[in-house]
Amino acid sequence: MMTEQMLDRDWEFRKVGDDGWLPAEVPGCNHTDLLSHGMIEDPFWRLNEADLQWIDKEDWEYRMSFDVDEATLSKQKVALHFYGLDTYASVQVNGVEVLSADNMFREWWVDVKEVLKVGKNSLRIYFKSPINEGVKLYDDLDYVVPAQFTDQAEHGQVEGGKRVSVHTRKPGYHYGWDWGPRLVSSGIWRPIVLKAWDDARIADVQVLQQQVNDECASLAAVYELEVGVACSARLELRCAGDVLASEQLELSPGESCHRLEFSIENPKLWWCNGLGEAHLYDLDCILVCGQSEQVVRERVGIRTIELVQEDDQVGRSFFFRLNGVPVFMKGANYIPNDIYPTRVDEDKYREVIDTAKASNFNMLRVWGGGYYEEDLFYDLCDEAGILVWQDFMFACAMFPGHDAFLESVRQEAIDNIKRLRNHACLALWCGNNEIVVAWERWGWKEREMELGQEHVDRLWRHYEVLFHELLAEVVDEYDPGTDYWSSSPSVEPGVPSELTHGDEHYWGVWHKKLPYETYSTHVGRFMSEYGFQSFPELKTVNEYALPEDYGLLTDVMKAHQRSPVGNEAIRHYMLQSYNEPKDFEEFLYVGQVLQAELIKYAIEAHRRAMPYCMGTLYWQLNDCWPVASWSSMDSSLRWKAQQFFVKKAYQPxxxxxxxxxxxxxxxxxxxxxxxxxxxxxxxxxxxxxxxxxxxxxxxxxxxxxxxxxxxxxxxxxxxxxxxxxxxxxxxxxxxxxxxxxxxxxxxxxxxLALPRPDLGWKMSPGDGVMRLELEADMLIKNLYLSLSPGDAKFPDNYFDLLPGESVVMDVESDLDEQAFAEALTWRSISQ
Missing domain, CATH: 2.60.40.10 (Immunoglobulins)
Known part of the structure; x- marks a missing residue:
């Protein structure tokens, strides 16, 4: 039996050079620890972000002590499993360096049996500055890797404006984006576990779905074993207590793989949201060695999923076929839920995925500038029937091509493919976000030509090796049942998108200020990105601003609007369809309605074009801090008008x-x-x-x-x-x-000659809800309900209440009837 000891308590941290140590939270990071001790101000409040850029130029240390008993140390194997270190980390156990890590996306196993002792042991991790290490890597190259769109080096006060993010395997959005802050952290961002075992352990199990139909599913479980000493063993596979397969083995020391074939009669297939039940099977994968038994549980959904690209009369299709059925994909692009990953708790993950499911999504695209999400995220997508388009973590930049970088990426890809490949929700691996289209159509290649053809050829060769060779080969080796797409958007490797082939990102509406009506004419085979901005509602604005900050041109509001064309673009499109709002609060309301209407217009154009177009994923579902952005739910998980509109636009x-x-x-x-x-x-x-x-x-x-x-x-x-x-x-x-x-x-x-309506309502309290019955004798356009003071979850909002119609809704609220009635406010476009 493997024993596990979580090393998550009694940690301390300090800035290198300081004398004192302070308590630390693990998992966590230096920013969140500094914040918890009041040593820095809230990074999201007003202009505080700019004052915190010193943190990423410093080195940081973390330390703790842990006890090891004799029984643990007597095991044949004792290892530390680091699930995630951010990023340049030197690890010492009892003063001996056991690991030098340099990739935030990787897991690390370290044999520590020889350096441990019975009793108290010390663990110390030294984190080097990601900026200083990045500068060294930047300076070591005799050429510059372009990263103009992804690294706000000037905002980060990096000497010489050096854009170093592409040299470090760390989330790109930490270095700033056009919807996020620049806050570059260091720390222990995933658990550390001390593990000990005898004889052998299950290192991994891959479940292969070989043939699936309504009558029978033929599968195989491939056990990857790590064996310490020669031993007799039995592999077993169970489901709901039934033994599906077993095999007796004689194991030799080292690593080995063993395959158990099994089948499930009359399987319950896994379907995406809207098409059926997302049924999951719990498979217990068992290794018995002598008196010890290890059980690894894998939850799998039996289904077939493929990306279908076939020539047709207008070009080449691009759609997903699930269980033999072409499915129109409806969803959004997904970014990290916080600039600090460890602050995203289970409740927040559930709220986000519940929103996706309730909004009739069947797909999320995990975008390549963040990180490979927590296991819980994919578990929830499995349960909700939300397919995942999974980017590798590369976005909007070129990348180095030297051997050390490529090998680090290879190991990163192997770690994450093996971790995620059994999930029913996993639909596609994608190499990167927008690199090939940027290289070919955004002027990147032409700008780099100033340094000569040899420079351009080198950058492109590095791209080909990374995205056409390395990642494609790793997916083919470790997850051959899942398709690989080298770049989004594109037609094929190295070829940018076309409307008749591949997937498409459309930003003519917004960046180019083309008429919003072009959403109905610029329709590709799969619309994997498009979007329009709005500010969050006033309650969320008040989480980062004071009333004196209200207005589009104040320093605070500009700091929380990272798109260089943002406020101008919102106003440009707003005045085409709406009267100019009279104040800031009215601007927030009309801006949200505008965003909702335009995205609804685009979604309906894409769905009308089915089966020519077979997917629509707007940018973006969520936020990582309070900001004006393209999100449909803000950083406090409040639904914007767009989320309510999308829910209806995506209904079956x-x-x-x-x-x-x-x-x-x-x-x-x-x-x-x-x-x-x-x-x-x-x-x-x-x-x-x-x-x-x-x-x-x-x-x-x-x-x-x-x-x-x-x-x-x-x-x-x-x-x-x-x-x-x-x-x-x-x-x-x-x-x-x-x-x-x-x-x-x-x-x-x-x-429109909109009337000035009155809203009538009745209310009756229930268990945690307030039942509202709404009616009006004339049209109320874009009726927006809220509580002031207070907060509530309205099942619908920003909707048109037709004259003579009654709408009944149950509103989640803790207020009693009198308090609710006093707090209820409403607004409409007529006002």
């Missing part, structure tokens, strides 16, 4: 109205794997609820399809009624139940 059955020129079309999208027979109704109403015109039709909507079910010239739809005072309401009813609804306006919001 969608009605989408669209006008091109003078032609109106109504599309029905059905993601279900069964057809729908129902009634489609259209009502043209005025803003006081009068029905001006109506029509009904019976429709049959095929499974997994998108199509036009009504079309007409706009004048025929609106007849003679003024478009500024009316809206078209479409509903799809199946078996008497409303499956989908959409409301379409034929004029821009600022042109």
């Amino acid at each position: 059955v969608l009605l989408s109205s669209f006008v091109e020129g003078d032609r109106f079309t109504l599309h029905v999208i059905n993601d279900h794997l069964h057809e729908l027979d129902g009634e489609l109704s259209l009502e043209l109403i005025d803003f006081h609820g009068q029905v001006l015109a109506e029509r009904n039709m019976l429709v049959t909507v095929p499974a997994n399809s998108s199509g036009v079910y009504f079309e007409s010239d706009v004048p025929d739809v609106v007849e003679n009624y003024p478009v500024k005072q009316s809206a078209l309401v479409a509903r799809l009813n199946v078996a008497g139940s409303e499956q989908a609804k959409c409301v379409f306006y034929f004029a821009k919001v600022k042109e």
Whole structure:
């Protein structure tokens, strides 16, 4: 039996050169430890970030003592397992250096039996400054590796403005991004465990799904064993107490792999969110040696997943086939939930994945400028039926190509592939984010040409070795059942994206300030990035600013708006469709509605284009600090307007109205794997609820399809009624139940003759919720409900409350009825 001792208590830390030691939290980092002792101010508050740039230029030490008993030390093998060190770390046990680490993304196993003693032992870790070490690596090269877009060296007060992030295997976003701060940490960011065992141990188990159908799943479990001494052993595989396979072995010292074939009759398949149950099997992988037994549990979902790229009449497809079914992917890009990973607790992970599931996601893309997420993240995605597009940790820069760097990346990739490959949610490995498109189309190659063709050829050769050879080979060796895509967006290795092939990132809306209507014309085979910014709501703004900081041009607000075109772009698009807000709070509200409407517009364009387009992942789901960004939920996990809109835009059955020129079309999208027979109704109403015109039709909507079910010239739809005072309401009813609804306006919001409504409500308290019944006798456009003071979770918000309709919702709140009534406030575009 392997024994494990968690080394997470009684740690101390100090800045190298200081005399005193202070208590430290492990896992953690130097920033969070300094903060807990009041030695630095909150990095997120106002302009504090700028005052903390000294921390990453210093070296830091951590130390602790731990007891080892005689029984542990008598084991044949005793090792320290470092799950994650950030980043340049020298580890000493009882004064003897046992490890020199240099990659935050790696795990490290160190044999320490010979340096331990019975009783008290010391563990000391010296962390070198990631900036100073990066500068050394920068200076050692006779050329500069370009990293202009990913390393805010000037903001970080790095001497000479040297962009050193690409030389260090550490999250790129720590060095600053256009939505995040620059806070470069050091520390013990994942657990350290002392492990001891006799004879042999299971180092890893890979579960291979060889053939899967409804009748039978043929699988294999490959045990990777580390054997200390020759011994007789038995391998066994169990599920729910049943033995699926076993084998008796004679083991020799060293590392070896052993394969157990097994099958599961009539398997329950794992399906993504919206298509069925995300069923998981618990497999107990057992090694018995003499009197000892080791059990490793693997949770697997039985499914097939493949990226399908086949030539067709317009180019080449790009879609995921799950269990033999083409699936339209709906989701978002995901970044780390905090600049300091150890502050993301289980509750926060659950809240984020619950949001994804509740918002009808079936995919998240783990973006390449962060880190390979915690096991819990993938466990939750397994349970929720959220597929994961997993980037390797490279984004928006070129990288070195010397042997030491490549070998470090190889080991990093092996560690993380082996850790994640059994997860049902894992759909794709992707080499990097936006490097090939930047090299070919953002002027990178042309700028580097100033240093000559030899320099350009060297940079590109390093790229090819890393992303076309090394990572592709490691995926093929360690996870051959999962597809590899070298760069997002791209067509094929080394070729940037095209609308007819590959995946596409579209930033013409935002960076180029192209009309938002181009979202409906710039549609590729898989839209893996696009987005629009907004500020968080005022409650979140108040977490980093004072009232005196309100306004787009204050120093504090500019420090929490990292996009160089951010506020200008928001205002540019806002004034196209909305009147100018009269104050800062109104700007926050209208800005969120604007973001929501534009992303909804894009999503519907992508879904209408199915099966030509088979995926839409907007940028981005979450934030790592309070900031103006492209997120749909802010750093405090409050849903922005966009999250509420996305939830509806991603629902399995969608009605989408669209006008091109003078032609109106109504599309029905059905993601279900069964057809729908129902009634489609259209009502043209005025803003006081009068029905001006109506029509009904019976429709049959095929499974997994998108199509036009009504079309007409706009004048025929609106007849003679003024478009500024009316809206078209479409509903799809199946078996008497409303499956989908959409409301379409034929004029821009600022042109609508919106009434000044009153909101009526009734409320009744329940167990932890307040039931609200809302109604109005005239249209309330983008009704926004909130509590002031207080906070609450509204199941819907920023929605259009139609005249004469009643909306009932259960609001999560701890307030009693009187306090809730006094705190409830509302806002609409009419105001």
